[in-house]
Structures are given as structure tokens and as C-alpha cells.
Amino acid sequence: xxxxxRKLDRFKWCGAERYGHKMAEVYNHREVxxxxxxxWDDEKAFKTSDDYSKPKYYALVEFxxxxxxxxxxxHPRPYTALDIVARKRRMQGYNVLYPMGxxxxxxxxxxxxxxxxxxxxxxxQNNVARFKGQLHSLGYSFDWDREVNTTxxxxxxxxxxxxxxxxxxxxxxxxxxxxxWCTSCKVGLAxxxxxxxxxERCGSEVVRKVKSQWMLKITEYADKLIDGLxxxxxxxxxxxxxxxxxxxxxxxxxxxxxxxKEDKMRIYTTRCDTLFGVxxxxxxxxxxxxxxYKEDIKNWEExxxxxxxxxxxxxxxxxxxxxxxxxxxxxxxxxxxxxxxxEIPIFVSDYVxxxxxxxxxxxxxxxxxxxxxxxxKFDLPIIEVVAGGRDVQxxxxxxxxxxTIVNSGFISxxxxxxxxxxxIAFLEEKGIGCAKTNFKLRDWxxxxxRYWGEPIPIVYCEKCGYxxxxxSELPLELPEVDSYMPTDTGESPLALMTDWVNTTCxxxxxxxxxxxxxxxQWAGSSWYFLRxxxxxxxxxxxxxxxxxxxxxxx
Numbered sequence: 001x002x003x004x005x006r007k008l009d010r011f012k013w014c015g016a017e018r019y020g021h022k023m024a025e026v027y028n029h030r031e032v033x034x035x036x037x038x039x040w041d042d043e044k045a046f047k048t049s050d051d052y053s054k055p056k057y058y059a060l061v062e063f064x065x066x067x068x069x070x071x072x073x074x075h076p077r078p079y080t081a082l083d084i085v086a087r088k089r090r091m092q093g094y095n096v097l098y099p100m101g102x103x104x105x106x107x108x109x110x111x112x113x114x115x116x117x118x119x120x121x122x123x124x125q126n127n128v129a130r131f132k133g134q135l136h137s138l139g140y141s142f143d144w145d146r147e148v149n150t151t152x153x154x155x156x157x158x159x160x161x162x163x164x165x166x167x168x169x170x171x172x173x174x175x176x177x178x179x180x181w182c183t184s185c186k187v188g189l190a191x192x193x194x195x196x197x198x199x200e201r202c203g204s205e206v207v208r209k210v211k212s213q214w215m216l217k218i219t220e221y222a223d224k225l226i227d228g229l230x231x232x233x234x235x236x237x238x239x240x241x242x243x244x245x246x247x248x249x250x251x252x253x254x255x256x257x258x259x260x261k262e263d264k265m266r267i268y269t270t271r272c273d274t275l276f277g278v279x280x281x282x283x284x285x286x287x288x289x290x291x292x293y294k295e296d297i298k299n300w301e302e303x304x305x306x307x308x309x310x311x312x313x314x315x316x317x318x319x320x321x322x323x324x325x326x327x328x329x330x331x332x333x334x335x336x337x338x339x340x341x342x343e344i345p346i347f348v349s350d351y352v353x354x355x356x357x358x359x360x361x362x363x364x365x366x367x368x369x370x371x372x373x374x375x376x377k378f379d380l381p382i383i384e385v386v387a388g389g390r391d392v393q394x395x396x397x398x399x400x401x402x403x404t405i406v407n408s409g410f411i412s413x414x415x416x417x418x419x420x421x422x423x424i425a426f427l428e429e430k431g432i433g434c435a436k437t438n439f440k441l442r443d444w445x446x447x448x449x450r451y452w453g454e455p456i457p458i459v460y461c462e463k464c465g466y467x468x469x470x471x472s473e474l475p476l477e478l479p480e481v482d483s484y485m486p487t488d489t490g491e492s493p494l495a496l497m498t499d500w501v502n503t504t505c506x507x508x509x510x511x512x513x514x515x516x517x518x519x520x521q522w523a524g525s526s527w528y529f530l531r532x533x534x535x536x537x538x539x540x541x542x543x544x545x546x547x548x549x550x551x552x553x554x
Contacts, residue, residue, distance in 0.1 A: 247440025
């Protein structure tokens with residue numbers, strides 16, 4: 001029995017009396033693991049081969065953000081699972097690429113640096129060293145010769161190169177955009193970083209602020225993104241959520257006259273068959289027509305106060321279906337329904353977003369739950385235009401995908417789809433609308449007003465506009481700064497570096513200024529899987545041979 005127990009408890013009982021040995025000491029994991037990890041390092045046991053004739057296995061894990069707290073259980077969990085697979089593939093004769101790197105630019109490091117008066121570069125170096133030491137101690141079979149770091153100029157040279165390609169193709173552009181602005185961090189935040197109107201990180205108030213931002217034209221690829229979901233091995237619920245996020249819809253754009261004014265309010269609707277049921281309009285608080293006609297708006301101060309309230313909410317909060325409906329009726333402006341010629345009121349409400357569609361909507365309260373709740377609150381008319389068999393004055397009727405059109409003039413008696421087609425033909429014939437495909441997906445805001453990020457390789461010239469720097473000048477490195485504190489103006493700390501900012505135009509040779517916004521954290525983390533295939537290449541993002549071997553896609 002003693003001999004059996006010794007065999008079972010092999011970490012404590014390394015020998016057995018039957019072999020003439022004394023009882024061994026407790027297993028010293030530090031000594032044994034350190035010994036073999038050094039052997040693996042010295043012999044490059046996990047080095048990926050450059051022999052492209054061998055069968056391959058690319059084991060890719062998401063690279064971590066190296067925070068000051070070090071690893072947490074969410075890091076080794078997936079790394080361990082794939083490490084097992086990678087080791088098995090090596091034993092089966094595969095050329096295994098199992099790399100690791102660091103997603104190291106970003107606001108958390110900059111905030112820590114500001115609070116503790118340590119340069120973000122030093123903070124990042126310390127955090128990476130801690131993470132790497134912890135990962136190494138766990139004995140993972142990473143090929144550390146292929147390590148990448150998004151803050152390394154040799155890496156972000158190619159992040160900048162990608163941006164220049166996008167800019168030259170017309171896929172990166174500058175635009176005035178409302179952003180979530182943290183009043184303490186003094187930077188723009190993503191919607192996910194705003195919780196109950198305050199900054200997720202510091203708890204300070206967040207307001208909406210219009211800034212000139214670099215944008216990436218992802219909407220150009222909306223259809224391709226949807227079609228591509230049919231070619232990937234995702235679970236069905238993920239495909240559905242992705243399609244809903246992209247939000248493709250077909251409908252029409254329609255112009256509503258603003259009574260007595262030269263401008264029209266253009267709206268997008270998927271249900272132009274319900275135009276006769278429109279009883280009011282709603283504008284986003286940021287709609288430019290409000291400022292244009294503020295002299296005609298008798299309750300302008302009330303509109304301004306409501307705008308300030310809306311500015312303290314994120315897009316997520318404003319679009320929340322379950323929230324209480326709020327708004328202000330514009331006293332001094334009305335619209336005219338283009339098909340019924342009925343004069344209708346215009347409201348300002350925060351549930352309409354300037355960043356989606358046209359920043360204004362038509363409201364059909366008989367057949368939309370949100371419009372119905374709004375109409376009930378403000379005592380507005382409710383006109384049924386799709387027969388549903390319910391009293392729309394008393395309860396919401398939203399299931400109008402099918403049915404017969406009623407109370408709708410020349411399309412009354414038609415089915416929904418036939419009515420849509422006839423209405424679009426009418427709008428186009430009268431020159432007051434047209435068929436339109438729309439998406440919920442919006443172009444990406446690509447710039448941040450902070451220091452710790454990739455410099456955007458663009459200069460602005462009064463004569464030539466926005467001009468890319470020559471690719472031979474890449475990487476455009478971050479300048480060393482004495483202070484990386486956020487500015488009160490909302491500009492990047494780089495804006496204060498006049499020696500760095502002031503330059504010459506690559507196009508005309510005249511005076512120009514460098515772009516002082518930097519790229520968002522996800523700029524470098526969007527393509528790292530490509531760099532792993534050829535991480536030390538100084539002439540290209542990766543060689544054609546490496547990409548074709550590791551990633552044979554069209």
C-alpha cells in the first residue's frame with residue numbers, strides 16, 4: 001500500500017524504497033520549471049520555421065493590453081487551451097506559429113502616467129516587462145522572436161502606412177462630429193465608456209462636444225460585411241447580432257417643407273406607405289436648421305436648455321427604447337406633410353440622433369411604439385393608416401408588416417408592399433423623395449485628442465488642404481514632451497509642440513501644420529495578426545511569401 005501511495009503522489013515521492021532510494025524532498029517547482037524554461041529559451045524550442053514547404057498551423061490568440069495590474073485569470077485561460085493545441089501540432093510535424101505581443105497604446109496608460117507623473121513610455125515598458133515575465137513563468141510555447149508591440153515605431157510605421165493607403169483611397173476623411181467629452185480626462189470617449197452620463201474611468205461628467213475628427217468610411221463596406229457573414233464559421237446568433245448591428249434597411253428619403261422657409265427637412269423611412277399617418281416631426285437637438293432659424297423660434301431658450309440636457313447623454317442612453325420620452329415643441333416652425341398637405345408640428349427630442357440617418361424623423365404614432373408613447377405624452381393626433389383591428393387611440397399597434405392601407409388617399413386599399421412601390425414612384429415623379437438603402441452602421445471616429453497614440457501622418461496646408469506625408473518619412477514618431485497633460489481647449493497635447501507641429505507642405509513646399517490628434521487604441525490592434533507573419537520586415541508590412549503561406553486568402 002505504501003508503495004502504491006508513493007506512486008500516486010509522484011510530486012512528493014520522486015523515488016521509492018524498492019529502488020534503494022531515500023524519500024525525496026517536496027517537488028521544487030521553481031527550480032524545475034525555471035531550469036526547463038531556460039532550456040527552451042536557449043534552444044529556441046518553439047521558434048517558428050521559415051520553411052514554407054512544411055504543413056502549417058497558425059495559433060492566434062488576442063494579444064493583451066499590458067495594464068499595471070498584471071495578468072488576470074482571463075489571460076491564461078485561452079492561452080492555455082491553445083498552447084495545448086500548438087504543442088500537439090508541433091509533435092505532429094506542423095510548422096506552428098504561436099506568437100504573442102502587446103496592444104500597448106491607449107488612454108488607461110496615459111491616465112496612469114498623468115496621475116503618477118511617469119512618462120507613458122516608461123509605464124508601458126514596465127507593464128510589458130511584468131506581463132512578459134508572468135507569461136514566461138507559466139511556460140507557454142510562444143515564439144518570442146515574433147513579439148510585436150503597437151507602441152514600437154517599427155510597428156506603428158506600418159499602422160501609419162495603412163492609414164495613408166486609406167486616405168489616398170478616399171476612405172479616411174475629416175468631419176465635424178459630436179463626441180462624448182469627459183470634462184476631467186479632457187478626451188473623447190466611445191459610447192461604451194460612458195455609464196449613466198459619467199466617464200467609466202474617472203466618474204466625471206460627460207458632455208457632447210462637436211469636434212473635427214478623422215473618420216474611416218466603414219459604411220462603404222456595409223454590404224460586403226453582411227455578405228461575408230455567410231462565408232465564415234460563426235454560430236448563428238453571432239451572425240444575427242452582426243447583421244442587426246450593421247442594420248441594413250430599404251426605404252425612401254422624403255422631403256418635408258418647413259412652412260414659409262426655403263429649407264426642407266429630409267427624412268429616411270422604411271415605411272413610406274404610412275406617410276399619410278405622419279402627425280408630427282422630430283429633430284435631433286443638434287440639427288443645424290435649429291441654429292439657422294433660431295431668430296424665428298420663440299422658445300429658443302427652452303430649446304437651448306434641452307440641448308444642454310441632451311449633451312450629457314451618450315447615444316446609447318438617448319436611443320434606449322424603454323426610457324421616458326422627452327422633448328420640446330418648436331414654437332415658430334412647422335412642417336407640411338408632402339402627401340396630405342397638412343401642417344404638422346416639429347419637436348426637438350433626444351431620441352433622434354444627428355449621427356444616424358438625416359437627424360430628423362417623421363412620426364407615425366399609430367404604428368410605432370415610440371412615436372405612440374410620444375404622441376400620448378404631448379397629446380398629438382394618431383391616425384391609423386394600416387388596418388389592424390385595434391383602437392390605436394387606446395393601445396399601441398405595431399404589427400403593420402402586412403395589412404391593407406387605409407386613410408391614405410391614392411394608396412388606400414393597397415397591400416403594404418404594393419403601396420410602398422406606388423408611393424416611391426409618386427415621390428420620385430414629384431421630385432420630393434427617392435428610394436434609399438440605409439444602414440445603422442456609421443463611419444468610425446478615428447482620432448483622439450491625446451498624446452499616447454500613433455501620430456496621424458497628415459499635414460494641413462492653407463493652400464493644398466490635408467496632405468499625406470511621404471511614405472519614406474515613416475515612421476512619424478511621437479515627439480518627446482515635457483507635459484502630456486490634456487489641454488483645456490480640447491486639443492491634443494501635441495498641439496503645444498510648435499517645433500514639431502510647424503512643418504512644410506509636401507505638395508507645394510509652403511508652411512503647413514502637422515495633425516495633432518493621434519490614432520485610437522484599436523488602430524494598431526486591427527492588423528497585428530498580419531505582422532506576426534513577418535514581424536522583422538523593414539521593407540513591407542509583411543512579405544508576399546509570408547502572407548501567402550500563413551494566410552492563403554484571396
